[in-house]
Amino acid sequence: MQRIVRPQLMLRGSQQTILLTAGQPCINSISAVPFVRGYSVLPPTNDEEEKSMLHRMMRVDHAGEYGANRIYAGQMAVLGCTQTRPLIQEMWDQEKKHLSKFNEILGDNRVRPTLLLPLWNIAGFALGAGSALLGKEGAMACTVAVEESISEHYNSQIRTLMEKDPEKYTELLQMIKEFRDDEMEHHDTGLEHDAESVPGYQLMKAIIQTGCKAAIYVSERV
Amino acid sequence: MRSPLWLDMAALVRALRAGRALRGLGSVAVQGTVSPQCRNARRGFHCATLLRLADDSKSGTSVPPPSFHEVPTAGESSSSSEPSEDGQPNTSYQDQSGEHGEDYETEEQLQVRILTSALEFVPEHGWTVEAIAAGAETLGLSSASTGMFNNGAGDLVLHFVAQCNAQLADTLAEQHNLVQLGQAESKEMAEFLRDAVEMRLRMLIPYIDTWPQAMSILLLPHNIPDSLKHLSTMVDDIWYYAGDRSTDMNWYTRRAALTGIYNTTELVMVQDSSPDFEDTWVFLDNRIKDVVNMANTAKQVQATGEAVVQGLMGAAITLKNLTGMNQRR
Numbered sequence: 001m002q003r004i005v006r007p008q009l010m011l012r013g014s015q016q017t018i019l020l021t022a023g024q025p026c027i028n029s030i031s032a033v034p035f036v037r038g039y040s041v042l043p044p045t046n047d048e049e050e051k052s053m054l055h056r057m058m059r060v061d062h063a064g065e066y067g068a069n070r071i072y073a074g075q076m077a078v079l080g081c082t083q084t085r086p087l088i089q090e091m092w093d094q095e096k097k098h099l100s101k102f103n104e105i106l107g108d109n110r111v112r113p114t115l116l117l118p119l120w121n122i123a124g125f126a127l128g129a130g131s132a133l134l135g136k137e138g139a140m141a142c143t144v145a146v147e148e149s150i151s152e153h154y155n156s157q158i159r160t161l162m163e164k165d166p167e168k169y170t171e172l173l174q175m176i177k178e179f180r181d182d183e184m185e186h187h188d189t190g191l192e193h194d195a196e197s198v199p200g201y202q203l204m205k206a207i208i209q210t211g212c213k214a215a216i217y218v219s220e221r222v
Numbered sequence: 223m224r225s226p227l228w229l230d231m232a233a234l235v236r237a238l239r240a241g242r243a244l245r246g247l248g249s250v251a252v253q254g255t256v257s258p259q260c261r262n263a264r265r266g267f268h269c270a271t272l273l274r275l276a277d278d279s280k281s282g283t284s285v286p287p288p289s290f291h292e293v294p295t296a297g298e299s300s301s302s303s304e305p306s307e308d309g310q311p312n313t314s315y316q317d318q319s320g321e322h323g324e325d326y327e328t329e330e331q332l333q334v335r336i337l338t339s340a341l342e343f344v345p346e347h348g349w350t351v352e353a354i355a356a357g358a359e360t361l362g363l364s365s366a367s368t369g370m371f372n373n374g375a376g377d378l379v380l381h382f383v384a385q386c387n388a389q390l391a392d393t394l395a396e397q398h399n400l401v402q403l404g405q406a407e408s409k410e411m412a413e414f415l416r417d418a419v420e421m422r423l424r425m426l427i428p429y430i431d432t433w434p435q436a437m438s439i440l441l442l443p444h445n446i447p448d449s450l451k452h453l454s455t456m457v458d459d460i461w462y463y464a465g466d467r468s469t470d471m472n473w474y475t476r477r478a479a480l481t482g483i484y485n486t487t488e489l490v491m492v493q494d495s496s497p498d499f500e501d502t503w504v505f506l507d508n509r510i511k512d513v514v515n516m517a518n519t520a521k522q523v524q525a526t527g528e529a530v531v532q533g534l535m536g537a538a539i540t541l542k543n544l545t546g547m548n549q550r551r
Contacts, residue, residue, distance in 0.1 A: 062469065107467030110458065117470055 041171045042109050054172075055111045056220050057157055061176075062102040062113060063219040064150055067120040068095045071146060074128020075139045084136045087193065091143070091186050098179055114219045123215075127208070138204075140195035145205040147187035149212035154180035333370060336361060337381040344429055349375045349436045376445045379436045383449065386425045387456045394418060394463040411464050412514050418460045419484055419506055423491055427499070433492050457481050479516075483509045 042058070045051050072092035079088060106113060114120075131142030154176050161169045161176075198204065327335075340357025347353040351374045355365035371377040400406040409417065426433055440449040457480045466476055486509065491502040542548040 103469045106469045110462055113469045113473050115474065 040108065041105055041175055043168050043172070055109070057160075058102065058105055058109070058111045059114050060153075060216055060219045061157075062099075062106055062111075063117065063120055064153065064216065065095060065099040065102050066117060067124040067215065068146060068150065069099050070121055070124030071128035071142065074125040074130075075132040075142070076128075077125075078129050078132035079136065079139055082136065084139065084193075087189070088139070091189065094182050094186070098182070101175070115222050116219060120215065120219075123211075127211075131204075131208075134198055137194050137198035140190040140193045141198045141201055141204055142208060144187055144190035144195040145208035146212060147183045147190065148205075149209050149216075151180050151183045151187060153212075153216055154183065329370070333377070334381065336363065336367065336370075337378055338385070340378055341382060341429075344378075344432055348432050349379050349439055351375060354378055373445070375439055376442065379439045380445065380448050380452070382429075382436070383440070383452045386422060387452055387459070389425065390418070390422045390456065391459045393421065394459060398463050408465075412510050414464045415460065415480065415483075416506060416510050418464070419480075419487060419510075420503060422456065422460075422484075423487060423499075423502070423506075426488075426491065430492060437488070437492070453481060453484075457484065479513045483513065 042054055045054070069092070072088060072095055075088050076085070076092060079085065105111070127142060127146075128139070132139040134141075158173060158176055158180070161173055166173065195201070336354065336358050338357075339360045340354045342360070343353040343356040347356060351368050351371075354368045354371060354374070354377075358367045359365050368374070373380075397406065401408045429436070439445060454477070457477045460480060461476055466473075468476065483506070487502060487506045490505045491499055494502045496502075539548070
């Protein structure tokens with residue numbers, strides 16, 4: 001029964017009658033309702049499956065950016081008084097921008113955030129701080145590993161959306177591509193700053209990337 | 223042993239023709255003019271059988287082998303091109319979601335109509351299959367069409383809950399629009415929540431005497447997933463229109479708090495005997511005040527905690543300075 005009702009709700013929201021002060025009803029004046037924005041990153045949809053797919057994508061992306069934010073926060077907490085401060089600060093600021101964009105999308109589209117956010121809060125900070133304790137190279141190695149995972153994840157999302165309907169999801173694709181390019185830039189910055197010279201680089205990278213994959217898998221579902 | 227293709231086709235076509243004829247009969251039988259006769263038990267069974275057969279032939283389930291998918295749909299499309307045969311109301315020209323939604327209403331729409339008319343009989347019969355039967359009879363259908371509802375009374379209660387939630391969401395959306403257009407003032411969050419919950423609970427007033435029965439039906443194990451879904455949708459709607467755009471744990475804590483408020487107020491309401499349920503609204507007011515207080519207290523605690531941490535850090539640094547540990551050489 002709920003299925004019949006919900007789509008009508010969304011439709012009704014965009015076809016509200018406006019009650020003029022003189023008491024004359026103005027029926028189905030779609031153009032005059034400010035409730036539905038002209039531009040929105042997620043295309044409006046009535047299909048439940050598509051909606052849940054898009055919501056899942058936004059949920060996991062939001063969790064990812066939140067985690068990345070906390071990782072940089074952890075790194076900054078340890079390396080904040082060293083030479084790497086401006087570098088970490090710059091990357092952190094870009095992540096903050098990504099996170100605020102996702103916050104906006106989640107709020108506008110009534111997407112539920114993942115229940116595991118407190119976990120990513122602590123885990124991200126711990127990872128950032130822990131890797132930074134290995135020095136600047138450790139922090140850079142952590143950055144490289146995480147950004148590579150995130151880029152891969154964004155790429156697979158881009159592939160999914162392109163397979164479905166590139167035109168419908170133009171804005172969304174554009175946004176994800178932009179973010180993916182930013183993350184790749186961070187990845188390259190990390191490599192430039194001696195990420196590979198940390199002892200146990202390959203092992204560390206493998207562990208962190210497995211952790212990231214697990215986090216993505218879980219955040220999609222919870 | 224496989225019979226030749228054309229023999230099977232012939233049998234199918236015959237079955238379809240028979241089905242269509244029965245459906246024609248069935249649609250005649252369910253028209254209002256014949257319903258008094260249908261009330262007689264035997265005739266009622268006959269009508270029910272016709273209704274069932276009509277449904278069956280519509281869905282093509284009585285037509286055999288799955289390998290002949292094309293023939294049933296061909297039969298259906300040819301039957302749908304003869305709308306005059308069908309005496310049932312045509313309400314679904316715009317609705318293509320049903321499997322046979324071309325010129326008659328879908329089964330879901332019919333169920334909605336029956337359940338809506340059944341609500342009138344709830345004060346008399348309670349939330350039971352009898353109420354659904356009475357509702358069906360008002361529409362001119364046989365009382366045995368309650369067989370459509372596998373969940374019986376549960377279907378009725380869930381339908382009512384969904385209807386109330388939809389009404390609530392519509393009203394909140396309208397109010398939201400008015401506020402955005404500047405024609406109404408926006409309410410404070412506590413007041414908004416209070417008004418929304420009160421509005422939703424007032425929809426129960428006509429059925430308040432039988433509501434405990436409905437609540438217990440909603441708590442049956444096989445109804446719990448649906449009732450939880452309705453509840454969470456309603457709470458999400460209320461918070462959304464109250465202006466909540468949080469994307470962290472607040473999302474969960476706020477909805478949990480409102481769910482608690484709503485459920486406890488509902489319980490108070492079914493036991494309330496004061497005029498116009500004044501005691502309930504007072505209770506609701508107090509609960510919302512509690513939650514707001516808790517939120518404020520939490521904020522204060524956090525601020526205090528941060529201040530304390532800062533103080534301790536300052537003390538530690540001062541100590542390090544005093545003992546000379548902080549010097550850089």
